[in-house]
């Protein structure tokens with residue numbers, strides 16, 4: 001372990017090295033970087049992100065609106081030095097965000113320095129930036145900033161993915177995501193809402209909420225409460241969805257597990273005043289309880305058909321999308337037939353299906369009774385035949401209905417749109433091939449559905 005190079009202390013860092021003399025009125029951050037070269041690289045990454053967002057970097061305590069102290073906790077002496085540096089920053093500046101190795105023990109820090117604004121652990125760049133945004137809100141300047149306020153996006157201008165957490169606390173046997181991405185780490189609700197607000201201000205009309213396990217959002221934060229607007233918001237999927245639904249955009253929830261509290265989301269989806277769409281993307285993966293248990297799925301014991309019935313009784317227009325795995329190790333013909341019967345009852349609107357395959361590092365590889373490839377293929381065919389018949393009947397029932405759609409694309413032949421029941425990239429489309437010339441991507445249009453195909457609809461502007 002090495003201690004900090006002294007010239008990174010904000011009171012000593014030469015301006016030329018930081019090359020970031022703040023302009024007048026620019027929100028400005030100081031950085032005290034302690035510890036080893038890995039911590040130093042973390043500090044550089046944080047500063048790089050802040051510079052890209054338009055923050056100035058102050059070479060001294062006096063010029064900073066807040067100070068980040070990146071701590072070391074390797075030895076007792078390093079812990080003591082970190083606590084001392086936090087104390088100095090509090091005395092000299094007063095507004096201090098703590099990150100780094102010692103941040104893994106937040107009570108240790110707040111026990112000595114209760115006035116710190118936030119404590120985040122090592123490599124939690126996102127959380128440090130969220131804490132900075134809260135302490136010193138960014139002040140976007142489109143003429144100077146390297147990045148637009150809504151960030152650099154790869155999606156079209158009118159929809160955007162909104163990641164609310166990373167990682168997962170489950171251990172499904174066919175999945176290695178928790179090994180790669182770690183335990184659930186939820187972003188603070190107010191940071192997500194601020195990002196969503198920036199996106200809608202920049203023209204986004206549809207927010208696609210994603211994570212590994214959306215219904216578990218906030219569990220790791222113990223559903224903490226943070227200030228938002230004139231009130232407060234809890235880091236809970238219900239509160240987050242309610243607030244997102246007030247931003248004037250469509251809000252679509254992906255990767256929701258059927259935990260009991262999902263029932264509380266359904267009234268929001270039934271409320272025409274709220275933007276949360278009546279759409280749930282729930283990766284059921286299977287329906288037979290024994291297969292689900294062998295998969296070690298969360299909510300394996302949930303009575304999903306009862307849940308679906310309860311949801312639809314509150315929100316009859318609810319669209320359900322899901323994915324399934326057929327041919328999981330040990331899956332018997334009777335278990336597969338149970339899945340087909342379940343599909344008859346569940347009447348899901350949109351379905352994807354995968355044939356099970358081994359993934360390097362997955363625990364399911366070692367399960368007994370792997371299913372032969374030709375049996376998997378046969379089950380996949382039978383499953384998709386059923387899913388497609390259900391989807392076709394559901395689409396056919398929409399003919400004659402009047403509904404709002406969002407325009408994705410306009411070319412010489414038609415406007416390609418989506419209904420509230422269709423997520424971009426994965427679901428179907430509604431095409432308008434008459435009187436569409438004045439439409440633009442992102443427009444919301446009311447149409448009457450005239451025709452239905454296997455996966456898509458056609459309609460006319462009302």
Ligand code: SF4
Pocket residue numbers: 168169170171172175176177178212213298
């Ligand atoms: S499949 Fe299971 S373990 Fe993998 S991310 Fe989803 S819930 Fe987590």
